[in-house]
Amino acid sequence: MADVRPPGGDVAVEGELAIETRGLRKTYRSVRGRRVGVEDLDLQVPVGGVHGFLGPNGSGKTTTIRMLLGLVRPDRGSATIFGHDVPRHLPDVVGRVGAIVESPTFFPAFSARANLRLLADGIEAPRERVDAVLDDVGLTGRARDRYRTYSLGMKQRLAIAATLLKDPDLLIFDEPTNGLDPAGIHEIRRTMRDLGDRGKTVLVSSHILAEVEQVADTVSIVARGRLVASGRVTDLISGQGGAAVRVVVAPDDVAIATSLLASRGLVARHEDDALVVEGADPAGVNRMLGEQGVWAREIAPRQVDLESVFLGLTQHETPGGRDHRGGRRRRRRDAEPPVEPVEPAATPAATSSGTGRADGGEEA
Numbered sequence: 001m002a003d004v005r006p007p008g009g010d011v012a013v014e015g016e017l018a019i020e021t022r023g024l025r026k027t028y029r030s031v032r033g034r035r036v037g038v039e040d041l042d043l044q045v046p047v048g049g050v051h052g053f054l055g056p057n058g059s060g061k062t063t064t065i066r067m068l069l070g071l072v073r074p075d076r077g078s079a080t081i082f083g084h085d086v087p088r089h090l091p092d093v094v095g096r097v098g099a100i101v102e103s104p105t106f107f108p109a110f111s112a113r114a115n116l117r118l119l120a121d122g123i124e125a126p127r128e129r130v131d132a133v134l135d136d137v138g139l140t141g142r143a144r145d146r147y148r149t150y151s152l153g154m155k156q157r158l159a160i161a162a163t164l165l166k167d168p169d170l171l172i173f174d175e176p177t178n179g180l181d182p183a184g185i186h187e188i189r190r191t192m193r194d195l196g197d198r199g200k201t202v203l204v205s206s207h208i209l210a211e212v213e214q215v216a217d218t219v220s221i222v223a224r225g226r227l228v229a230s231g232r233v234t235d236l237i238s239g240q241g242g243a244a245v246r247v248v249v250a251p252d253d254v255a256i257a258t259s260l261l262a263s264r265g266l267v268a269r270h271e272d273d274a275l276v277v278e279g280a281d282p283a284g285v286n287r288m289l290g291e292q293g294v295w296a297r298e299i300a301p302r303q304v305d306l307e308s309v310f311l312g313l314t315q316h317e318t319p320g321g322r323d324h325r326g327g328r329r330r331r332r333r334d335a336e337p338p339v340e341p342v343e344p345a346a347t348p349a350a351t352s353s354g355t356g357r358a359d360g361g362e363e364a
Ligand SMILES: Nc1ncnc2c1ncn2[C@@H]1O[C@H](COP(=O)(O)OP(=O)(O)OP(=O)(O)O)[C@@H](O)[C@H]1O
Pocket: 028, 029, 035, 036, 037, 038, 055, 056, 057, 058, 059, 060, 061, 062, 063, 064, 319, 360, 361, 362, 363
């Protein structure tokens, strides 16, 4: 996936896709009418490597994952996994998919190995896989310990091990680092990176952008159920202007510095006690300010990271009408008219090949 594209932009993806959705939409009933979970979502996840699925709370990540796994039925649109229409042809491809959508259940008094053996028998995976997957997630040394003695990070790695029993090609992890401490997050990140390096496709939804930036090859960013950007992490960052400049001037000079930069076509935004000027270089900014008698107290290049790209794309898109800084959200020009009521959807079959539960919530 080499492109960085705006919503609705042309899609130019190289190679085979592990996941593709087109015009996917899901609404839920709520007391105030209909709530949009996912809106016209076009998602493309290339085969192999780690793909981050990012978005603010309530932006539709879990809903999308549940639709892919046949746990929630879309109102409209289509989705494929390795070219198979899902949920219709999910049985044809489900053996190639492992997923963690909710915390899986293990027997607390059984060891990790005993738990995985039971699970392997249940899903008809060869028992020889048990030791292999424990090794994959770095739990071989603790394989005989009871599950209840495990740390949260170890429990989550065991959940990942469970998804690997059938040696799937695609792993789908919904917020796998939730509730983990930095060491636990690091372990999961390493496990995901290893899987990606071995040619597996890992789709991971997350809020922890620094973590995703370190582990993901490609990302899709969603806001209010829509795709707002996707592509290689490096392309997304350079597409947002690449480097920026962080400059600190005397408090009395902030307003004049801002208007000086604006007169040269540069937008300076406030960040703590500094101004951040995107798409500029320190020497140029220093010269512009100095020529007008405004002297920088500090000036340094500031590399744009995934977090600033994410905030730039989504800060006006949080639910509840307020952006991340507490301001009123802009009304979308392309906002959809109210949705007509639709008939309740039939409950889909439970199809996750991992250990996620198959309850669809308050589906419409
Ligand atoms: N079972 C449900 N019943 C009603 N509304 C739902 C249900 N599941 C999700 N929604 C709504 O759909 C929208 C998208 O939610 P979803 O959980 O998919 O987002 P998310 O990006 O995964 O959020 P988070 O990161 O907080 O888990 C939200 O407005 C949410 O309240």
